[in-house]
Amino acid sequence: MKIFKFSVLVFLCLFFACKNNKDKTVKPIEITFEKEGELYFIDKNDTIKTIAIELAKSDYEQQTGLMHRSSMEMDQGMLFMYQDERPRPTFYMKNTQIPLDLIYINAEKQIVEINKNAQPYNENPIRAEQPAQYVLEVNAGFVNQYKLSDSLSVEFKILKQ
Template identity: 30%
Template sequence: MAALAQPLGPADRPIKQPGEFPTVQLSVGLNLIHAEVAANDADREQGLMYRKSLAPNSGMLFVFDERAGHCFWMKNTLIPLSIAFMGDDGTISDIDEMAAETENNHCPTRAGRYALEMEQGWFTKHGIRPGMQIKGLSGGQ
């Protein structure tokens, strides 16, 4: 019996599908977020590439080992997204809107350890803005 070939992603790795990433529940204000977690180089490189949709109140949390000005782009990302950049304590420093399938850089104004991508407009729709804190991140938030 022949095995079905799985599409290849960045650096010729098989593409992880929804449900194959670890998950965490986050909150900001009264809003609950179901987030897939990208905490290693391969997962951060793939992110939400090739996805055609996101479930309501779902997104992807990017976790970095070091505080830095981690920038994002939307190459091979089929859906428009909003991104919130956060410091160690989950406080949002910046929120940016990102158009699908573009290679524009989206960078925070301050060094941070986390970024959360959600469906475009999610943060605005829920009244989430810089200075608010996302809870449920590692480190007891």
Template identity: 35%
Template sequence: MRPHFRQTALLSASLLLLAGCASASGPWVELNGKRFDIEIADDDAERARGLMFRDAMDADHGMLFIHDVQAPQAYWMKNTRIPLDILYFDDARKLVSMQRDVPPCSLGDRCPPYPSAAPARYVLELNAGQAQALKLETGAELKFGPGVAQP
């Protein structure tokens, strides 16, 4: 292969690889203009495990819990090692309730529940302090990116 063609082939291969990486990004949500890469918990087993046994979570990451129907929700911090903000959203993806700066809990089944103040379908867990940093207020809209099931 002549040098010019080799460079062109390498450049083309590199661009295809970069394009593949860009399109392979995971699901995300946006809240008050900030994007968070998320893991999705949309079945009973995933919702039950949540963020248990993790020692850290990147600042721009979170976990989105998707429930089958809008209903009162209550989350707890059993075996959760990192403080969290627990944000509750209704069917329209509007913030209806939040529990800020929820501490870790190692008390097993004696960990207290943190209920929503109104029925919710989506629950977003972020690192503690994010709700304050975003200046979240009731009614804030949660926007879904590609890879998040749209109702």
């Protein structure tokens, strides 16, 4: 009889525990853009476009990048900042919902390479041959819209550390 009562008690506990969990819904995390600086595209001495940038400096920020974001404005981007200049073949689009253009920038802040239209959720590595110290991610189509090329340089101003 004791085993039966214990079994009924365990069953009731599990039943109510499971019932309470069914009423809860999981809401996705909303990640919003946080302006931490401005980046200027420069042709000779003329600024041709200015965008707001969010910075990816820590290992976690660089590994996460723009993952899990459903959108980004055309005048926004994420700037990956590294300590050294070298080839950066480790970019991929895992868990990234929006197509992106990747702009590789060397230590002298010259655009050295561009990869256009990286597709959402594609886990193949995005390779760049030229050494870069910075990589800028912007919406796909940005490079074509502003006719960006390796003849341009960039400057950026950090607003928030």
